[in-house]
Amino acid sequence: MTPERHARLRATLDRRQPDLSVIMDGVHKPHNIAAIVRTCDAVGILDVHAALPDNLARFPAGTALGSQRWVNIHYHDDGEEAIRRVRDQGMQVLAAHFSDRAVPYRELDYTRPTTLLLGTEKFGVSEAAAEAADEHVIIPMMGMVASFNVSVAAAIILAEVCEQRRAAGLYDRRRVDPATYQHTLFQWSHP
Template sequence: MTPERYQRLREVLDKRQPDLTVLMENVHKPHNLSAILRTCDAVGVFEAHAVNPTGGVPTYHDTSGGSHKWVYLRVHPSVEEAARLLKDRGFTIYAANLSQRAVDYREVDYTRPAAVLLGAEKWGVSERAAGLADADVIIPMMGMVQSLNVSVAAAVILFEAQRQRLAAGMYDRPRLDPETYRRTLFEWAYPREAAALRRRGLPYPRLAEDGGVVGE
């Protein structure tokens, strides 16, 4: 771990947004899920959420550009459980869903805790998931097609959220709590060592200002 690499990790972590996320409902295709995670990394999402009834979510794909290492993906057994957790944390859930109540995605205030609900590639957000959302958003389309690819739609909405948050100064200071920041920084800097310590049930050591381990 060079001091330069360590500083780069801290710069990225300083901009992570713990109150901006996505909830992917049955997004099966690896290239789509990986592309969404790549966008999450680009806009500073700290943790993403997914629901897949098969029990596994394929994320390792060239499209991700390695972003699966930097964005935590929490997999839930049901959309109800995922929605409950997010709402308990204070998130408003916005479904990317063509409906009578849908509003232009740019009319939403993304500076408040926001989760973007994205549906399966072919069917979109299910009726069950839509019923759990607080609001529906749409991306206005001027052509013959009614919607964008799910990963493209995610990028459009998330970069609007980034635009609003940049204007509000929400990237100007670290927003993770100190313990989460410390833990994540060690896992990013020393992933193999972190995995070994977790298996043994041991705490992570403290890191020095140059990225070295205190006490070594």
């Protein structure tokens, strides 16, 4: 590995946000999963949680452009298990979900430890997951179609998260704990 490459890995790891993650609750189309994981890498997410039906492929061959190498994917039996996990880590859980209590996505504070939960392509967020979430977040829509593609919705919200965290200086200092840092750097350097 060249020194430049090593410096690049370190610089990326220095921007990783241990207090930011995503739960894909039943998202199952490979190109959507691929696009979401790729977006997670781009906004500095290290951990993604996937609750997927058993009969579905675990990770798509699609165009994640190798991003699954830079993001840890944790598999769960269902969304509630994933929610319990991130809650143990002190995260607020925001479900991207249409409901009476949904808050427009630009009005929330994403500098707090945050997990964004996304629902399935067809049926959206399950009732159990919606119930368990701290808040529901919504992207206002001006058109005829009732929802965005799930990877698009993830990206719009995560871009706002990124912007708030950039403004707060959260990408300017190392935030991953030393043990995780060393472990991850080793993994990234030794494919």
